Amino acid sequence: MGVTIRGEMELLRELEKRLGEQAARRISDQALRAGAAIFVHELKIQLATFRDKGFTIDEVTISDPEYLGTTRVIKVHWRGPHDRYRVIHLNENGTVKIPNPPGKGKIRRALRNSEDLYRAAIKRAIEEGI
DSSP states (O other): OOOOOTTHHHHHHHHHHHHOHHHHHHHHHHHHHHHHHHHHHHHHHHHGGGOSSSHHHHTEEEOOOEEETTEEEOOEEEOSTTOGGGTHHHHHHOOSSOSSOTTTTHHHHHHHHHHHHHHHHHHHHHHHHO
């Protein structure tokens, strides 16, 4: 699951050429943080539809920008005292005994719903950074 933006590498190369590597990385990181915030907001809305005690929503965490190979990424994951990371995949995909749990497909739906807003947030962050 992920959002694909075409032309991103060409844009980053052009930014690096015009502004320098550090400035381009700073702008890229700001854009990634803005996009991740949009996605997490939509994810929390989707997860609230089957909320029990709210641990799944409370433990949603955004990592710092990092390199995954040659690409800058931000990871959205679950960290906290209730160890929700252990059951997120069960809620998203179901199990043999419970093939259609109340949270089935919520992460996928949040990703699909936030795709346009994510792209707009990245575009806005890049424009503000330049």
